[in-house]
Amino acid sequence: MNSLVAIAYVPDTESKIKVGPDGSSIDESDVKWIVSPYDEYGLEEALKIRESKGAGTVTVVSVGPERVKTGLRECLARGADDAVWVDTGETKNLDALGVSKALAAVAKAATFDFFWFGQKGVGPDESLVGPMTAELLGLPHVANVVHLDVGEGKVTASREIEGAHEIVECSLPAILTAQKGLNEPRYASLKGIMGAKKKPIAEKKLADLDVPEADPAAAKARWRKLSLPAPRQAVKLIPADDPAAAAKELVRLLREEAKVI
């Protein structure tokens, strides 16, 4: 069984994010980039399916600038067979629909049973690209998968919903988005890292695909402004020797300083 796995290459969750001089993008100068953790669950599941069936391929796909090749290389080191890089060239901050169209274009040229996504790309946290791609391809979509049983031409997926699990049966090929808990991603071994150097990364240009959103003017959504949360204030301790006085002081502070009541 063949899988496609979409890979978002995102700022490390431990990076300190700075807003760039234009006020609508992040300053990328000191950012360390990582494969989005939810995508790792998707990749791991694809690898496990290939291993359990003893056949099939796992192809990782990423849409972005040159640096995403490092992320693809990392996925190859973990065991993916080959990779497709959609070079965004000069286009920055491609919107979710643009990314989905690019991925759908790659998928149309491939034969696959699964197309894996993370349930969201860490950073923008929009959870849009998986469902949009499913829509563009006219395929079924199951989000937030935490357990999967693969059957003949269909899968049974357990998905996490508010306070419960929902069991969904779905025909193949299908788009699945992976949630934490689905599996424990493996680490890239030295053997995998060395082997990855010999695996192919096919290159496509965004400009050559049918993605009108590549032109910022045509984008359906764009980042207007980015701002960091206000820095946390020092904790103010109110002495509680006299509870009544303390309560009064708390109300006063909430009203006059925090201005929340």
Added chain:
Amino acid sequence: MSQPAPAPVDPLLTSPVKTLLSGDVPEDLVFPYPAIPADEKETVSAFLGSFRDFAKDHVDPARFDREHGIDAKVVRGLADLGAFGMIIPEAYGGYGFSSSAYCRVTEEIGRTDASLGILIGGHQSIGLKGLILFGTEEQKKRWLPKLAAGEMIAAFALTEPEAGSDAASIRTTAEYDAATDTFVLNGSKHWISNGGFAEFFTVFAKDVKLDAKDEHRRITAFVVTKDLGGVEPGPEEKKLGLKGSSTVPLELKNVRVPGSHLLGERGQGFRIAVEILNTGRTSLGAGCVGGSKRMIELAARQATSRRQFQTRIADFEIIRAKFARMVVNTYALESMVYLTAGLVDRGLADYSVEGACCKIFGTESVWQTINDALQIAGGNGFMEEYPYERALRDSRINMIFEGTNEILRVLVALSGMKEIGEGLQEVGRALKAPLSSFGILSDYAVRRVLRTLPAGRISRVAPALAPEGEAVARYAMACGRAVETILRKYGKGVLTKEYHHERLANVGIDLYASVAVLSRATSSIEAKGEEKSAEEIRLARIFIRGARHRVVGQLKDIDRNLDPDVTAVSETAYGALGYAFPYWE
């Protein structure tokens, strides 16, 4: 981006430390600072990322310490990562890491957990190194793939209760039976790292039936695998630190070792042992780089968040001075380690002295850095909940094992003196004998680096660091003169002049660290310009200023000292078996 491969060095060239001690700056060897080949950088960076992810999920140093062991699951995980096969050639299932790459990963392991460093370093740096260096094709094919996969863990078994630094005095015997081509080994080894679970041991024994001129030449090395029977590890030692690592005595009871397990030739064992140890010391220095970086991170977090007297303690100058010392020494150590590793990768044949310098400077520098970080943490530093006391305990053995820092200082000094001593014939001959016991490749004709400049000058240092460069050249020259004076004064007697050995070694280490720092900062200036290298220029200046003070002090003490008084004080203590000056008994 591909850089041109670094030029190979002439293996016959003398070592940089020896050159420095004999008065010259080995510019051709130390400039430019080694660049990391792009392909290797990519591989190592990817592996470091993988290792860090693994460590974050599975490595809990406090637990290893508390539970006195690293769980089998972690060992298995490290094996799956490939951590046990880094230096094993690809042809035998390993990954063929260069010395630089191995050092970089060892640094990361040292930053993570010292017990993990023993597990992986004990396996590769010493446990299986003999097989790589001296094994036959057949032996390598037989064991290296399993060792690379971590299916077998290796250990190095030389030390015995009565044979520590004086390794030639081992008592374990190997009795050869020609009829069956079998050696029967009997004896006790102790303090064997990884011994509790290793299945592959590089064992050294006295080959009793071998005709030999002296005891050295009767020592033979063997591959002893657990399945031979009679290999019995004892209980785990109770140690000050490195509690996560395995350290056991090993009983060899009538172990029947087939001739096919002989490592190298009969009687070659001593040379094999010292060569294994000599090649492993650079990476120990790399582990110390990692430990130091970890401490600086912890201390910086502590100092910038802890407030006393309404002030961040980071803002007190007495704390700043500690940070400068930690950072500057770590920069110097890192510069020395990767310069040495780079030279090894370029083919320098004899780097025993540089490896010793990395080991001495690294182990003492990380000790001081941990001590500073612990001090910055104040009372918390003393508490078990914080990582400082464990780091302190874990790092103490560094100054003792793999050749005590004392023995290694003698090695550095005697090797340095040999260079000049060869000019003074009688002394040269005398120096040869004890040095051969360090396994120095003294058979190489030692050729002096051609002097293209008048002595005392140094031409390849960036202008911003010219005064520092000149100072280092001047002190190297002064050191060369001091060596000559010592040799003329004591002749053959120099062999036991350990007060001077210690001083010369200290000078050699400081000079070597200084040229490493000069080379690295110069390469940075050449690549990025002076402005963007301002911080590194600063580090170089601070380090070399300190080194100058120390070197001047040592050289003065070589000239005039109270050595006879020092001898007398020690004699009194030995005579009284303690402190002999009652005041209020």
